[in-house]
Structures are given as C-alpha cells and as structure tokens.
Amino acid sequence: DGGITQSPKYLFRKEGQNVTLSCEQNLNHDAMYWYRQDPGQGLRLIYYSQIVNDFQKGDIAEGYSVSREKKESFPLTVTSAQKNPTAFYLCASSATGGNGYTFGSGTRLTVV
Amino acid sequence: GENVEQHPSTLSVQEGDSAVIKCTYSDSASNYFPWYKQELGKGPQLIIDIRSNVGEKKDQRIAVTLNKTAKHFSLHITETQPEDSAVYFCAVDSGGGADGLTFGKGTHLIIQP
Numbered sequence: 001d002g003g004i005t006q007s008p009k010y011l012f013r014k015e016g017q018n019v020t021l022s023c024e025q026n027l028n029h030d031a032m033y034w035y036r037q038d039p040g041q042g043l044r045l046i047y048y049s050q051i052v053n054d055f056q057k058g059d060i061a062e063g064y065s066v067s068r069e070k071k072e073s074f075p076l077t078v079t080s081a082q083k084n085p086t087a088f089y090l091c092a093s094s095a096t097g098g099n100g101y102t103f104g105s106g107t108r109l110t111v112v
Numbered sequence: 113g114e115n116v117e118q119h120p121s122t123l124s125v126q127e128g129d130s131a132v133i134k135c136t137y138s139d140s141a142s143n144y145f146p147w148y149k150q151e152l153g154k155g156p157q158l159i160i161d162i163r164s165n166v167g168e169k170k171d172q173r174i175a176v177t178l179n180k181t182a183k184h185f186s187l188h189i190t191e192t193q194p195e196d197s198a199v200y201f202c203a204v205d206s207g208g209g210a211d212g213l214t215f216g217k218g219t220h221l222i223i224q225p
Contacts, residue, residue, distance in 0.1 A: 006155075033212050040121075042201065042217035043156075058212060090155055100146060101213060103155035 002027045006091050006104035012112045013078065013085060021076045021107045023091035030096040032074040036060060037088040037106075046089075049074055050096075078109060086111050114139045114206045118216025126224050131192055133219045135202035136184040144205035145178060145185045146213070149198045156201060160187070189221075197223045 004025040013019045023032065031050050035043040045058030049068040063082025068074055074093075078085045088108050092101040115138040125131045135145075143164040148156035162169045162176045162185065169176050173192075178185040189196055199220050203213040 004155075035212075035215075040217065042118075043215040045212045048212050092155075100158055100161060103148075103157070105155045106153070108153075 004091055004093055004102055004104040006089075006107050008107060009105070011107055011109045013109060014112060016080045018077055018079050019109065021078070021089055021091075021109070023074045023076065023104060024072055025074075025091075025093045025102070026072060027093055027095075027102060028071075029093035029102070030071070031094045032068070033092045033094075033101070034058075034064075034066065034074070034076045035090045035092065037090060043090065046076065085109055114142065114204055114214040116202065116204050116214050116216045118202050118219060120219060121217065122220045122222070124222040124224055125192055127192055127194060129192055131187075131189045131196070131221055133187045133200055133202070133221070134184060135186070135204075135216050136182075137204045137214075138183065139204070139206045140180075140183065142183075142204045142206045145176070146203050146205075147174075147176060147187045148201045148203065150201065150218075151198045159200075192223050194223050194225065197221060 007022045033048045034046040044060050046064050047066040049055035055066050055068050065077045088106050090106050091104040094101045118135045146161035149159045150156040160176050162178050173190050175188045199218045201218045202216040
C-alpha cells in the first residue's frame, strides 16, 4: 500500500543534541512538507520541497534543517539551535498540481 | 500571506445532532479548501475538500459549503456518532500549493453519548 512512513514514533532529545526525524513516501509525490504541531497552535510549516535537491523555508524554519537527496525521502534535523523543540512533527506529501495532502502518523519529540 | 480563522475551538454536541465548524480566509485568490480529521496521536486525514468553482459538496454524513464572496467555508456533520470525536482542521491553498496549505488552529469536536 502507498503511504508516508515517519520514524521514530517517539524521540527523546538531550539538551544540545541534534536529532533527525525520518520521512519516507512511496506515493511518487513530488512535493513534501514538514509541519510542527503544538497544542492550540494548529499546524505550522517548517520546510517544504517541490523537487529533489531543492527546498524552501516555511514560517518557522529557524533551528531546523532538511535535505532532499531522493524523491522518496525528506528527513528533518532538529538542531541544538531550536530552543523549544518539544512538539508533534508531521510530514506530508502531495502530487504536483494536486492540492490534497497525505500525512504521516507523526513523531513526538520530547526534550529530556 | 493567507490568514485562516477557525471557530469554534471546542464544540460539544449530543450524539445524533449536527455539528458545524466554520473557517474564514483572507486571500480572495484562494482556490482549494480541504478539511482534515485528526485522531489522538495520529496524523490528519483528508475527509472532504472543495474547490473555488463549487459552492457545496457532500459525502454521506459530511458536507462542505463555500461562500467565496464572504470568504468563508464550513464543515457540516449530520447524525453525529462517537467516532466523529476528533480534532478537525480546515486549510486553504492560495495558489498552486507551492508553499504549503495554511491551516486553521483546529476544532476539538466532542460527541456526548
């Protein structure tokens, strides 16, 4: 079955540590997105990518980095520069010219 | 940029009654309006969407209406059931989806037995 897989489901980060969240899709979608979800804040866009080897900052990109070396993969690194990383992170993808998004099941990141 | 307001933030209805959630947007060029349902600990799932050339769309117990003049659209759920309890998000695409959908802040729908 086609879909998006996010891993891990739960992730714990120590102060000053970088962590990477995985997002893989087999839907042959060109566009991929990363959102952050906090209680009462809705979904806020971190980074997005329309094609391989190209990506753009969203509304809250500071403290995050991404890469898009393959069409299927769009990993998100939460760096030590992100001072409040505890949140639920969602990856999504969409087809070129299409508007409907398919979301992954999310990764819950907690700072310990 | 696009601004999306969603109301109410929490909605409690009796099982079997109807629920209505409303969103307003600011960019008159917006052309795509999806609704997502998110259950606890899961990613959002698309439940219905509408494009700017259509005023209403229905799928069994759920429907979406769009008023382009007033720049608002609404989700209607009839004959609510316990499994309808979830957080619902509206979203707006202002032009080709190049920078992603803009989401409302969500409505927590509670179905009272």
